Amino acid sequence: MVGCVGCFWGLLGCCLVAVCSFSFLSPAWIVRERGGRRGAAAAPDDEGGEVSFGLLWHCAEPWRRTRDCYAFGGLARFGEIPSGSWQTSAVLCSGGCALLAFSSLLAVIVIFLPGGACERRVCTLASYIQTAAVFIMGSGLLVYPFGLGSTTVRRHCENSSLYYAGDCQIGWGYMLAIVGVMLSVFLPFFAKYAPKEHASPTPIPTIL
Template sequence: MVGSVWAALFLSLTCLSAFSLLSPAWFQTPTFSFGVLSYCSWPQGDSWNQSCGIFRSLDDIPDSAWKVSAALLLGGWLLLAVNALLLLAWVLAPKQLCPRRGSGKMPGVQAAAVITTAAGLLVFPAGLASPFAKEACGAPSVYRSGQCQLGWGYVTAILTTGLASLLLVIRGPHTTKAPGRTVRFSSDTEKIILMPEMGK
């Protein structure tokens, strides 16, 4: 039951992360918006009549910092997806086949996903100094958006990364001291492990 909840949470985070990564609304003006992999433009006051494009490869992305950010963000998303699939596999696997359900490299994969994604989020605003962003946002510079405003896609990516890091902290095993013994509680194995106290 607990494993199913974790798998559902991580699958939801993976989908939300993909949605924000594909979003063209990381920085926007009244007539233009762009994200890591896509961009859109529309006539003044008519945002329903949008014309959108995508960067098909890293070569199409207009700035080197932007390319590094895109690679990091895609890598972070892939690690988050691998983590979610591993969790789902452990939940669906028979107990006899996988007796130590939920253990293994998953916390490491999740931590790597969070660190990689956070690095990509920090590097992305350096791409505001590119000619592409200068044309869209007026006179931006590194970490200053000029006439552009922060869009929901970037905010969603930040929140997704924050939630993934929070789940990493919550998911770790908890230790409680009892007289003469250390009691370890692990939500993954759903067992209590009693360990003798080493020294006083």
């Protein structure tokens, strides 16, 4: 018998893995709109066009030019990420997302397992992994704004500093990552009720 809570738990976990993966690969964590630089002259490489930063991507769309995106991350180019805080955030977010994906796979497996001790153990293991994933990804999101004071970001976002984006603003990618982590908090609670068999209530003794 397939449990409704288990199915919802597995479906929610898979959806949140997709959301977190999409947001972590997005280049729109920090965004500067077209003509967003105030006061100082625009840098010659962007000419006042749109600029956006993500965990692993940087995009620029100068005036009268096509959009240009490139990755400054990856295993071979990890050191090109412009801030140690962003490097730490990339490791934490990608690691947390990987843990969330593994726990979601366990949640899907639970759907097809027969009720019993094995099913409960898998649910417990998945809930622990999901809890760890939430803390790891949340830590990565908290560390990311520390990189706003780096030289590369300050060159595009005038007066940016720790937890202040200057002429830039928070993009939809970062907000989507926050929403994904916040929803992931509920996964360990659903794991508690995912097993198909629960302890039956204590029977009322029959009075002879």
